Amino acid sequence: MEILVTYDIKTVTKEGQKRLRRVAKVCEAFGFRVQDSVFECRLDGSEMLELRDRLESEIDGNVDSIAIYRLREPFSSYVVRLGADPDFGPDGPLFL
Amino acid sequence: MEILVTYDIKTVTKEGQKRLRRVAKVCEAFGFRVQDSVFECRLDGSEMLELRDRLESEIDGNVDSIAIYRLREPFSSYVVRLGADPDFGPDGPLFL
Numbered sequence: 001m002e003i004l005v006t007y008d009i010k011t012v013t014k015e016g017q018k019r020l021r022r023v024a025k026v027c028e029a030f031g032f033r034v035q036d037s038v039f040e041c042r043l044d045g046s047e048m049l050e051l052r053d054r055l056e057s058e059i060d061g062n063v064d065s066i067a068i069y070r071l072r073e074p075f076s077s078y079v080v081r082l083g084a085d086p087d088f089g090p091d092g093p094l095f096l
Numbered sequence: 097m098e099i100l101v102t103y104d105i106k107t108v109t110k111e112g113q114k115r116l117r118r119v120a121k122v123c124e125a126f127g128f129r130v131q132d133s134v135f136e137c138r139l140d141g142s143e144m145l146e147l148r149d150r151l152e153s154e155i156d157g158n159v160d161s162i163a164i165y166r167l168r169e170p171f172s173s174y175v176v177r178l179g180a181d182p183d184f185g186p187d188g189p190l191f192l
Contacts, residue, residue: 004165006102008131035104035161037133052176061179065131069100070174071165078166080148083157 001048002071005031005039005055010063022058023066026051034086040075097144098167101127101135101151106159118154119162122147130182136171 005027009020027033030051031041043051048068055066072078101123105116123129126147127137139147144164151162168174 006131006134034163035102038102056178059179063180065180065182066178067130068176069171070168072168080164082152082162083155084159084161086161
């Protein structure tokens with residue numbers, strides 16, 4: 001399945017900055033960063049569960065938020081990108 | 097259609113901070129903020145075109161990036177939210 005992960009980690013404390021780094025690291029293991037806090041991923045069902053569990057374990061559920069959207073497929077047909085090209089998504093120039 | 101707008105505006109300059117405020121304002125006119133730089137919107141075709149045009153006119157295409165994803169519908173069935181609840185999306189508690 002093709003999914004989008006977006007996150008909002010409160011970084012006012014050093015702990016928050018650590019959580020942000022850890023969340024980004026988890027996402028990097030599963031997909032491609034297309035914006036500062038947005039990743040596009042292609043996962044099977046078990047990877048999706050693992051991603052969800054790992055993200056859930058990294059955040060402070062009282063202040064951070066993460067959303068995982070299952071996208072229309074192929075999502076590249078359903079996305080409009082404006083401005084600077086991320087150049088590193090699964091359908092970006094690096095993979096042509 | 098149900099769409100997700102995510103944006104990454106470079107705010108190192110005052111101009112960038114202004115662009116960020118303007119982009120957020122455009123998004124607020126069309127949908128619901130669910131994270132700092134993420135909005136969920138329900139739009140018809142002409143609203144979608146208007147949103148796209150207005151966003152395109154606000155950004156610096158060399159450094160900012162915006163992505164507009166058309167979501168599976170109803171997207172509320174295809175999103176997993178972890179952590180703090182945004183409480184203000186189109187399907188959030190405010191609207192129950």
